[in-house]
Amino acid sequence: MAKKHYEQLKETVYSETLPNGLRVLLMPKPEMTQTFGIFTTDYGSIDQSFVPINEKDLITVPDGIAHFLEHKLFEKEDHDVFQFFTQRGASANAYTSFTKTAYLFTATSDIAENATTLLDFVQDPYFSDASVEKEKGIIAQEIQMYDDQPDWRAFFGVIDALYHHHPVQIDIAGTVESIQAISKEDLYTCYHTFYHPSNMIFTLTGNFDPDEMMELIRKNQAEKNFEKVETIKRDLPVEPTTVNKKNASIEMPVSISKCMIGIKEEQVKITDTFMAEELMADMLLDYFYSKSGEYYQELYDGDLIDAKFGFESHRQKNFAFSIIGGNTNKPDVFAEKIKQQLASWKTYQLTDEAFLRMKKKKIGEVLREMNSMSDVANQLTHYEMIGFDFFDLLPTLEKLTKDQVNQFLNHWIIEENIAVFQVNPSEQK
Amino acid sequence: MLQVNEHTIMKNGYRLHIINSKKFKTIHFTAKLRTNLDREAITKRALLPFVLQQGTEKYPSSNLFRRALDELYGSVMSIDGAKKGDHHILSIRMEVANQAYLTTEKNILAEGIQFLKEVIFQPKTVNGSFDPKVVEREKQTLAQKIASIIDDKMSYANMRLIDEMCEQESYRFHVHGYPEDLPGIDAENLFEYYQNCLKHDEMDLYLLGDFEGMDVESLVADHFDRTPPSPIPSNERLLKPVHESKEIIEEQMVQQGKLHLGFRTNITFADADYPALQIFNAIFGGFPSSKLFINVREKNSLAYYATSRFESHKGLLFVFSGIDPKEYRKAKQIILEQVEAMQTGDFTEEQITEAKKLVQNQYKETLDDPFGIIEVLFNQTLADTNRTIEEFFGQLNQTTKEELIAVANKLELDTVYFLTAQGGKTDGEKTL
Numbered sequence: 138m139a140k141k142h143y144e145q146l147k148e149t150v151y152s153e154t155l156p157n158g159l160r161v162l163l164m165p166k167p168e169m170t171q172t173f174g175i176f177t178t179d180y181g182s183i184d185q186s187f188v189p190i191n192e193k194d195l196i197t198v199p200d201g202i203a204h205f206l207e208h209k210l211f212e213k214e215d216h217d218v219f220q221f222f223t224q225r226g227a228s229a230n231a232y233t234s235f236t237k238t239a240y241l242f243t244a245t246s247d248i249a250e251n252a253t254t255l256l257d258f259v260q261d262p263y264f265s266d267a268s269v270e271k272e273k274g275i276i277a278q279e280i281q282m283y284d285d286q287p288d289w290r291a292f293f294g295v296i297d298a299l300y301h302h303h304p305v306q307i308d309i310a311g312t313v314e315s316i317q318a319i320s321k322e323d324l325y326t327c328y329h330t331f332y333h334p335s336n337m338i339f340t341l342t343g344n345f346d347p348d349e350m351m352e353l354i355r356k357n358q359a360e361k362n363f364e365k366v367e368t369i370k371r372d373l374p375v376e377p378t379t380v381n382k383k384n385a386s387i388e389m390p391v392s393i394s395k396c397m398i399g400i401k402e403e404q405v406k407i408t409d410t411f412m413a414e415e416l417m418a419d420m421l422l423d424y425f426y427s428k429s430g431e432y433y434q435e436l437y438d439g440d441l442i443d444a445k446f447g448f449e450s451h452r453q454k455n456f457a458f459s460i461i462g463g464n465t466n467k468p469d470v471f472a473e474k475i476k477q478q479l480a481s482w483k484t485y486q487l488t489d490e491a492f493l494r495m496k497k498k499k500i501g502e503v504l505r506e507m508n509s510m511s512d513v514a515n516q517l518t519h520y521e522m523i524g525f526d527f528f529d530l531l532p533t534l535e536k537l538t539k540d541q542v543n544q545f546l547n548h549w550i551i552e553e554n555i556a557v558f559q560v561n562p563s564e565q566k
Numbered sequence: 567m568l569q570v571n572e573h574t575i576m577k578n579g580y581r582l583h584i585i586n587s588k589k590f591k592t593i594h595f596t597a598k599l600r601t602n603l604d605r606e607a608i609t610k611r612a613l614l615p616f617v618l619q620q621g622t623e624k625y626p627s628s629n630l631f632r633r634a635l636d637e638l639y640g641s642v643m644s645i646d647g648a649k650k651g652d653h654h655i656l657s658i659r660m661e662v663a664n665q666a667y668l669t670t671e672k673n674i675l676a677e678g679i680q681f682l683k684e685v686i687f688q689p690k691t692v693n694g695s696f697d698p699k700v701v702e703r704e705k706q707t708l709a710q711k712i713a714s715i716i717d718d719k720m721s722y723a724n725m726r727l728i729d730e731m732c733e734q735e736s737y738r739f740h741v742h743g744y745p746e747d748l749p750g751i752d753a754e755n756l757f758e759y760y761q762n763c764l765k766h767d768e769m770d771l772y773l774l775g776d777f778e779g780m781d782v783e784s785l786v787a788d789h790f791d792r793t794p795p796s797p798i799p800s801n802e803r804l805l806k807p808v809h810e811s812k813e814i815i816e817e818q819m820v821q822q823g824k825l826h827l828g829f830r831t832n833i834t835f836a837d838a839d840y841p842a843l844q845i846f847n848a849i850f851g852g853f854p855s856s857k858l859f860i861n862v863r864e865k866n867s868l869a870y871y872a873t874s875r876f877e878s879h880k881g882l883l884f885v886f887s888g889i890d891p892k893e894y895r896k897a898k899q900i901i902l903e904q905v906e907a908m909q910t911g912d913f914t915e916e917q918i919t920e921a922k923k924l925v926q927n928q929y930k931e932t933l934d935d936p937f938g939i940i941e942v943l944f945n946q947t948l949a950d951t952n953r954t955i956e957e958f959f960g961q962l963n964q965t966t967k968e969e970l971i972a973v974a975n976k977l978e979l980d981t982v983y984f985l986t987a988q989g990g991k992t993d994g995e996k997t998l
Contacts, residue, residue, distance in 0.1 A: 226923025392717055501638075
């Protein structure tokens with residue numbers, strides 16, 4: 138078991154890769170009362186086309202299947218796994234993102250038992266025709282709930298405008314129609330391909346003993362048999378660098394328009410500069426569009442935005458995009474204004490003062506994130522999965538130079554990588 | 567690990583609470599200004615959080631104000647208004663980095679306290695009142711926020727439920743205010759009202775972080791001192807008898823229906839049976855293992871979510887579910903059957919034991935969150951109880967099945983609210 142101490146942050150992380158390939162990360166924090174455990178597979182909504190384990194040919198599975206599988210893993214032949222956690226007072230949950238599926242618990246007692254349950258239920262699937270059919274009703278309700286949320290529609294609307302073929306544009310839960318095609322057999326195929334220990338990470342943060350915990354995990358895994366596997370073959374369509382649609386919109390019964398500006402980046406694989414790029418994208422969006430930002434006041438004074446204005450940046454192994462937007466009374470004026478601002482980035486130069494302030498702000502943000510055991514566990518896992526160390530975030534930040542950030546900024550926007558998506562009020566009868 | 571090291575000091579005109587904790591890499595301040603809920607003042611109190619964040623004397627624009635926070639290693643400031651029981655509380659929260667993790671000569675903690683003081687006591691003024699331009703702009707922002715509540719169907723349905731349920735009580739007042747009040751609010755009367763808050767609201771100030779070897783009280787000094795206010799007149803505790811429950815059905819263009827039910831618990835925070843109410847809710851609807859989730863979602867696939875939550879200071883319990891518009895009658899029936907099951911004692915000792923653990927686990931997790939700790943402590947101040955966390959846990963553990971049945975039988979259904987698809991027929995309207 139490797140032990141790594143981070144002096145500046147006063148934290149220690151223990152790690153080990155088990156013989157079956159499972160990677161384990163443990164960060165004890167005895168001051169806390171809780172322990173947070175998360176078991177994550179490198180498998181999300183974008184993994185639509187792949188070669189199933191022990192087969193030769195590429196298949197494409199129905200939209201929403203990773204999320205469907207996440208729901209079904211809690212249900213076993215004669216019981217629901219939730220009850221094991223709740224009997225101990227613990228709570229369990231799961232989520233599916235573009236690139237990951239994660240199962241998690243938080244507990245303040247019986248940590249060994251809860252960790253064992255988490256390992257065991259994820260590694261013991263049980264799917265039946267009847268339970269798959271029943272789940273379709275529940276997930277259809279979930280999808281319809283999201284369909285009524287204008288913010289969600291705006292988010293996926295702009296992603297759809299950005300991408301021609303990349304599966305990031307598929308709604309994570311699929312559609313009410315697409316999930317009808319999912320069968321028990323499909324679930325097993327996806328499960329056996331993507332839930333192999335060598336494709337997974339088990340992370341624990343909080344109040345526990347790292348030596349005992351690692352021993353427990355080693356024993357638990359040694360008792361189970363997994364076939365030898367090779368690297369999973371995943372297929373991605375070739376995605377042009379330009380956007381799919383420069384402008385798109387829908388109508389919904391909303392009280393005020395929403396307008397989202399998407400910026401697409403060419404991102405086909407992870408390189409050494411990934412972490413720095415991620416930091417720069419976040420910091421620059423913040424520098425221009427947060428409440429202290431260069432452009433914020435002008436947008437606000439011009440009544441182009443309200444309190445729900447925001448921005449986000451997503452950077453994963455094979456795609457990267459950013460979104461700026463929110464509610465607006467003048468969606469077209471807002472879109473033009475933002476596009477003008479983005480165009481000016483080609484020659485924009487940050488001052489020393491601004492650059493130092495950006496850095497300070499980000500340091501505070503990283504420290505704040507470390508207060509939460511769930512945030513730390515999620516971040517440790519996220520970076521491990523793409524070959525980085527979460528605790529390198531601060532040193533990477535310290536090393537960034539103004540020139541490097543100016544360079545990134547000047548090359549961020551190219552012709553044709555911006556899309557505008559609007560949600561406009563429909564006439565209510 | 568249950569001990570929260572809270573040290574309360576009566577200062578001039580407010581209570582200072584210092585909580586020493588090694589859990590976090592940041593330091594947390596919260597000032598709470600509290601008064602009774604009042605229809606006349608509610609929109610002003612909704613507007614104040616927006617206006618106060620637009621600048622101070624020293625940092626007189628929103629931009630300068632935010633940049634000062636950024637310079638202070640990304641300190642975060644937020645202000646909001648909330649209802650707790652029949653009180654309105656303005657919370658001014660700030661989070662700053664703990665110096666121990668930084669390489670700087672600045673005294674972040676002292677500067678943070680100074681900043682907080684300026685936000686509360688030295689807001690930006692023009693000719694002795696708020697800046698009229700700022701107030702007009704923020705009125706518009708608030709108006710837009712109020713108008714967009716209808717876009718979040720869950721919040722909207724909850725607001726409508728409380729409108730109907732509490733139509734005679736001050737708890738019905740909308741915490742975000744009313745658009746019709748806005749034309750009557752200007753920089754002068756808003757400033758005057760705020761001065762009035764600073765004079766008459768009760769104030770609590772919480773400081774939480776790793777203060778080992780530090781004299782925090784001396785850093786606070788007399789920065790927040792004021793003339794002690796006269797005590798807030800206590801609201802008559804209103805136990806409103808429910809004569810007949812109401813049913814309200816409204817239509818909008820939605821795909822998913824929102825079925826929300828409002829009950830009276832007739833139990834509030836300081837009551838002896840409050841711990842039993844917590845256990846009751848855990849069995850009934852508070853968790854994914856609760857009766858509501860199991861029966862409405864898992865057994866009948868009627869909803870994606872079905873849950874319950876109670877309001878501790880007012881004595882209300884709400885059931886929330888998102889259902890297919892066609893399933894109204896069936897879902898309502900199943901929800902009410904779960905209440906009956908609780909009233910007749912249809913739950914096991916194992917469920918009780920589990921519920922006790924769930925409630926305690928949730929509570930302990932709250933104590934791992936800095937603002938969670940402050941809220942727990944403030945709830946005690948608000949309800950004027952000295953029940954320690956150990957005592958509370960003791961009472962939770964001693965709760966018996968009979969006490970839970972008693973809690974269930976105190977529960978009264980007040981209002982059923984259903985937001986459903988426009989033009990769609992609910993099954994309640996079918997002739998067969």
